[in-house]
Amino acid sequence: xxxxxxxxxxxxxxxxxxxxxxxxxxxxxxxxxxxxxxxxxxxxxxxxxxxxxxxxxxxxxxxxxxxxxxxxxxxxxxxxxxxxxxxxxxxxxxxxxxxxxxxxxxxxxxxxxxxxxxxxxxxxxxxxxxxxxxxxxxxxxxxxxxxxxxxxxxxxxxxxxxxxxxxxxxxxxxxxxxxxxxxxxxxxxxxxxxxxxxxxxxxxxxxxxxxxxxxxxxxxxxxxxxxxxxxxxxxxxxxxxxxxxxxxxxxxx
Amino acid sequence: xxxxxxxxxxxxxxxxxxxxxxxxxxxxxxxxxxxxxxxxxxxxxxxxxxxxxxxxxxxxxxxxxxxxxxxxxxxxxxxxxxxxxxxxxxxxxxxxxxxxxxxxxxxxxxxxxxxxxxxxxxxxxxxxxxxxxxxxxxxxxxxxxxxxxxxxxxxxxxxxxxxxxxxxxxxxxxxxxxxxxxxxxxxxxxxxxxxxxxxxxxxxxxxxxxxx
Amino acid sequence: xxxxxxxxxxxxxxxxxxxxxxxxxxxxxxxxxxxxxxxxxxxxxxxxxxxxxxxxxxxxxxxxxxxxxxxxxxxxxxxxxxxxxxxxxxxxxxxxxxxxxxxxxxxxxxxxxxxxxxxxxxxxxxxxxxxxxxxxxxxxxxxxxxxxxxxxxxxxxxxxxxxxxxxxxxxxxxxxxxxxxxxxxxxxxxxxxxxxxxxx
Numbered sequence: 001x002x003x004x005x006x007x008x009x010x011x012x013x014x015x016x017x018x019x020x021x022x023x024x025x026x027x028x029x030x031x032x033x034x035x036x037x038x039x040x041x042x043x044x045x046x047x048x049x050x051x052x053x054x055x056x057x058x059x060x061x062x063x064x065x066x067x068x069x070x071x072x073x074x075x076x077x078x079x080x081x082x083x084x085x086x087x088x089x090x091x092x093x094x095x096x097x098x099x100x101x102x103x104x105x106x107x108x109x110x111x112x113x114x115x116x117x118x119x120x121x122x123x124x125x126x127x128x129x130x131x132x133x134x135x136x137x138x139x140x141x142x143x144x145x146x147x148x149x150x151x152x153x154x155x156x157x158x159x160x161x162x163x164x165x166x167x168x169x170x171x172x173x174x175x176x177x178x179x180x181x182x183x184x185x186x187x188x189x190x191x192x193x194x195x196x197x198x199x200x201x202x203x204x205x206x207x208x209x210x211x212x213x214x215x216x217x218x219x220x221x222x223x224x225x226x227x228x229x230x231x232x233x234x235x236x237x238x239x240x241x242x243x244x245x246x247x248x249x250x251x252x253x
Numbered sequence: 254x255x256x257x258x259x260x261x262x263x264x265x266x267x268x269x270x271x272x273x274x275x276x277x278x279x280x281x282x283x284x285x286x287x288x289x290x291x292x293x294x295x296x297x298x299x300x301x302x303x304x305x306x307x308x309x310x311x312x313x314x315x316x317x318x319x320x321x322x323x324x325x326x327x328x329x330x331x332x333x334x335x336x337x338x339x340x341x342x343x344x345x346x347x348x349x350x351x352x353x354x355x356x357x358x359x360x361x362x363x364x365x366x367x368x369x370x371x372x373x374x375x376x377x378x379x380x381x382x383x384x385x386x387x388x389x390x391x392x393x394x395x396x397x398x399x400x401x402x403x404x405x406x407x408x409x410x411x412x413x414x415x416x417x418x419x420x421x422x423x424x425x426x427x428x429x430x431x432x433x434x435x436x437x438x439x440x441x442x443x444x445x446x447x448x449x450x451x452x453x454x455x456x457x458x459x460x461x462x463x464x465x
Numbered sequence: 466x467x468x469x470x471x472x473x474x475x476x477x478x479x480x481x482x483x484x485x486x487x488x489x490x491x492x493x494x495x496x497x498x499x500x501x502x503x504x505x506x507x508x509x510x511x512x513x514x515x516x517x518x519x520x521x522x523x524x525x526x527x528x529x530x531x532x533x534x535x536x537x538x539x540x541x542x543x544x545x546x547x548x549x550x551x552x553x554x555x556x557x558x559x560x561x562x563x564x565x566x567x568x569x570x571x572x573x574x575x576x577x578x579x580x581x582x583x584x585x586x587x588x589x590x591x592x593x594x595x596x597x598x599x600x601x602x603x604x605x606x607x608x609x610x611x612x613x614x615x616x617x618x619x620x621x622x623x624x625x626x627x628x629x630x631x632x633x634x635x636x637x638x639x640x641x642x643x644x645x646x647x648x649x650x651x652x653x654x655x656x657x658x659x660x661x662x663x664x665x
Contacts, residue, residue: 316476316480319476320476321473321476324473324474324476324477327477328476328477328480331477331480331481331484332480332484335484335487335488338488338491339487339488339491342491342492342495342499343491343495345495345499345502346495346498346499346502347498349499349502349503349506353587410592411592411593427592427593429591429592429593429594432592433591433592
């Protein structure tokens with residue numbers, strides 16, 4: 001039960017609250033470039049989600065068994081229980097990503113030719129999509145360093161297992177797809193608008209993205225309430241005594 | 254292979270405005286939006302990018318005759334990832350708070366298209382001098398772009414610049430939104446529009462007004 | 466066949482060797498410093514959290530720090546004065562805030578019955594609203610609260626009961642989150658104190 005609630009929280013947080021594109025700004029390049037048509041954007045989103053999952057699986061395995069301080073395989077090979085290869089993290093991740101793109105490409109070409117045809121154009125671009133490296137880095141933070149390591153009260157300090165890593169990756173990919181598809185829909189309509197000349201292209205896209213990000217900010221705080229809702233074992237003492245709207249105001253000027 | 258590209262000085266100047274990585278090439282958008290909430294973070298990021306870009310350009314340029322065409326991207330990525338790791342560790346050792354604040358955006362320099370693009374376009378074709386000038390020019394262009402966005406966001410969003418209070422809180426209601434993600438998108442959108450407007454051919458514009 | 470592979474790959478392989486050596490050098494030179502930075506982040510706050518600072522900002526009691534751990538790697542920092550007398554505990558608590566995770570350091574008296582201080586180690590709350598949890602007046606409200614009962618964050622002002630803490634107006638969720646993290650961490654620590662063993 002605890003695992004399920006952890007996974008739900010990770011998924012909601014990665015896909016909506018802290019959306020990869022609109023909160024962390026990763027994957028902006030395809031967001032600005034590719035998102036002109038809804039079907040293309042959806043294809044790109046699916047390809048990214050697919051690659052992100054493969055890369056997350058591989059990088060979780062590498063981090064857990066080879067790279068993190070005290071990883072079993074490294075300790076066994078070197079005979080030093082505190083062996084630490086984390087300095088190689090970034091190099092390993094970027095090669096894991098490059099090879100998973102290759103792997104996905106070959107696999108699709110062999111077994112799912114129609115899918116390959118629709119993804120094909122996007123696949124090589126994905127290697128330099130920050131969203132994938134970002135997902136690997138988030139996983140690293142929670143597996144290797146153990147964000148909030150040594151913390152009490154079990155509030156997200158626990159180390160991530162494979163399930164959590166995969167959920168983060170898939171939810172992150174879904175969040176990317178949501179953002180890029182919404183953007184493509186808006187841009188299809190923007191074609192019929194009279195945009196001032198200097199703002200045409202990237203300028204207006206960024207302004208629209210700003211408004212989208214503002215809308216997505218409305219989801220903030222959902223996770224802490226969701227956590228209370230799914231883990232009702234002991235209601236924490238710190239609840240507001242005054243009922244009413246507890247949301248933080250939108251700080252726009 | 255002879256030096257057939259633009260001269261070193263031209264490369265340097267190109268990076269600052271005519272081929273500015275952010276405003277003209279729209280590359281490296283991720284750090285441009287993510288770390289420009291305040292000047293200190295933006296300048297630390299620019300310094301890290303400058304270090305990585307200079308080292309990567311110099312190494313690529315010095316081994317350019319040995320590169321096999323189909324292995325060149327692999328070599329670029331290996332070089333960049335190594336120097337990013339070094340920059341990341343140095344920051345964690347000497348500027349710990351800043352390295353915590355920048356978090357994943359330092360390792361994300363690896364997939365920053367600016368650096369791979371410069372290795373490919375300039376350093377793998379031209380000599381050490383041109384490559385070095387190119388890297389410095391491009392990274393100064395990048396730093397100026399980051400500085401322009403960070404200036405707007407920090408002054409409006411926190412009333413400070415480099416941590417120095419400019420707009421007193423007694424009469425300036427800080428626009429908190431400017432240091433949040435939406436502020437980043439909107440600021441960059443307007444600045445991009447502004448740069449495009451400034452560099453539009455003047456004659457054409459007055460002709461457009463004259464039609465009425 | 467082998468020759469052609471080597472002929473193509475020798476540059477990549479030798480670069481990998483050179484870069485590997487460079488990284489090993491960086492690791493050897495800096496890893497100690499980075500580890501110190503991580504520890505000092507907590508250590509530097511201990512005198513403030515245990516109220517060992519006088520009005521002029523000087524440390525009143527020289528302390529040494531003992532690190533204790535549970536079998537599942539939860540850490541507790543115990544401050545000990547020169548006579549070997551325990552001065553207090555510092556523990557870390559983590560939980561979701563309004564935007565992202567909030568990391569707190571909580572100071573407790575030697576019996577873990579009273580909260581002696583609160584420090585926000587890491588937060589990404591909304592600037593000018595949620596990030597006012599960093600402000601002294603908010604954090605100082607937690608000092609002296611009974612750790613056995615837990616704190617109650619309230620929007621009523623002025624606060625009525627002993628264990629109540631006033632929320633920041635406009636940032637109720639962030640304030641509640643801080644209260645929840647403190648309560649959960651203190652409760653967990655008090656329940657598991659018996660499992661602690663000295664590290665190293």
